[in-house]
Amino acid sequence: MPEQQPRLIKKYPNRRLYDTKTSAYITLSDVKDLVLAREHFNVLDAKTSEDITRSILLQIILEEEAAGIPLFTTELLAQMIRFYGHAMQGMLGKYLETNIKSFIEFQKKLQEQSQSLYGESSSQMQSDMWSQFMNFQGPAMQTMMATYMEQSRKMLHQMQDQLKTQTRTLFTSIQIPGFGGDKPTKDGDQ
Structure with missing residues (x-):
């Protein structure tokens, strides 16, 4: 089609x-x-x-x-604004998109499991069941999401560190005359 x-x-x-x-x-x-x-x-x-x-x-x-x-919290919006013009801007967009897709998949799996347990039901009933589930499981879900977000934050920082390391390695391996890479000899000559 x-x-x-x-x-x-x-x-x-x-x-x-x-x-x-x-x-x-x-x-x-x-x-x-x-x-x-x-x-x-x-x-x-x-x-x-x-x-x-x-x-x-x-x-x-x-x-x-x-x-x-x-x-969005005020702090999250401020953090997002700080990424504009930053070298990591493109990575952040992709990172957020990937995480939202993962969250949607998680939500879809929960809905499928509830349908398999309770059978086919109207969308209103599914919505009510989801609300009830979130009310009962709210604290556990918040803890799980906080852990997930902390792991995601650590992963993002690791990616930043790796990029910094790779960038330093790239630029220190390039010999530019008169710029940091040349080392003077003992008697002061270059």
């Missing part, structure tokens, strides 16, 4: 979003619903044709963070 083209949403200068599939204006809430439904879409600036999908997704995250219980 050929892969479908992503749904096209255009953002006009008046800040309105236009869904070309439904030929109707939509809101950020509607775009959030598309994300939740796992529908692939692109948001383009109607005037410049620039892909602004990431910008729209960040707007949705900002609204979610402001509306309810925040997902």
Whole structure:
């Protein structure tokens, strides 16, 4: 089966979003619903044709963070900002993406196990079961996640240390005349 083209949403200068599939204006809430439904879409600036999908997704995250219980702590956001422009920026993005995928897989396995134990049930019942499970297992889950995050932090620091070591090794093995690599002889001549 050929892969479908992503749904096209255009953002006009008046800040309105236009869904070309439904030929109707939509809101950020509607775009959030598309994300939740796992529908692939692109948001383009109607005037410049620039892909602004990431910008729209960040707007949705900002609204979610402001509306309810925040997902990101102030310290986490500050740490993320500090990585912009840092040599590790690209690695952090990949690291976060990998960890979120792992967490989603963990959640999926828990749901599959609960379905095998309790049989097929409605999505509301699954949601209720997940909430009950988290209420009973909350402290254990928090401990497990804290341990996981600590291990992840250590792994990231080890990666940083390895990169530093590799970089030092690379640059110390390169002989640049007059720059650190040349050692003077005993009588002061180079």
